[in-house]
Amino acid sequence: MNAARGFARPAMTHRDVLTVLAARRADRVVVSTMGSVGLWPALSDTPLDFAYLPSSMGQGVPLGLGLALATGRGVVVLSGDGSLLMNLGCLVTVANHPAPLTVLLFDNGLYEVTGGQAVAGAGRTDFAGLARAAGIARVYAFADLPTWTAGVDEVFAGAGPAFVWLKVEGEYGKKTPTAPRPMAEQITRLRGALLDPSP
């Protein structure tokens, strides 16, 4: 156990987490960012999957919040720790707006897509504590696949925003992700799906 973080050595990968999510996300919009863009399309590539790339790093959570506020639809944002650290104030904003937004925070301690440099505070930052202190009422932390698999339904069962701290293994040498299709096409697909009343 790493006492500073409250986590043992990570026992799950980013892909493990996303595989569970793909089976449980139902009809929620999933906004992927940075490293998640390289993994998520292989697991789910529907019009409700929005690869936020090209992006402005750190803006995935605000974008997801706006989308949830505009539509009232469940939105899941897949954020890295480096991205969230660029925009920690967004946790306060999320806490103050009762939107159906779920933030999945993938904490690998690395800027993975730039080659694996350590993020500020790697190994010490208590992201769940930050989210709670920001005022988010539903905060979860998972560091292994069995507990994440067992807990994911509770994450999605509650009302209002939720924050999920997921400790995952850092991976080195990954290719810079690319979006599965041009942004204009993604936006057209997403808007079409949001307007479609069929399940």
Next chain:
Amino acid sequence: MNTPVRHIEAAGFTHVVWIPDSTLGPWEAALSASPNLQLIRPCREGEALGVAAGLMLGGARPLAVLQCTGLFEAGDALRNVVHDLHLPLKLLVGVRGYVAHRKGQSNDNCPAFTEPVLDAWRVPYTLVPPDDDGAFAAAVRDLAAAPDARALLLAE
């Protein structure tokens, strides 16, 4: 009701994503009370533009209201929303010290940079003088109707 807020409502905006300055701040009560506008309070201006982008993706018509100093901070978010996502972002930017600057009565450098920054990010803008209700109303109407990203600069 506060007149600028009435004009923002009439133009068809649905949300105001807002970080006040001393000129925009007095609009708070009217923004909060508006039955037609949802007021969103982010913590930083770049974040405000991210929220606005999500609102637009979801079919809403947000107006981001901020001071020019926040515009300077929000550069990468602005670039992304306007030039990567190609969303018709609408900005209302208070230009701190503009009037005094024009009179040579202020050393505030904000007015010197606001228009060049918008030019650099290729965002067209209209400058409205303070306390000109008619000009403000027309400019907000034009801002809302424009099919592309635009800014309204409010001289302070």
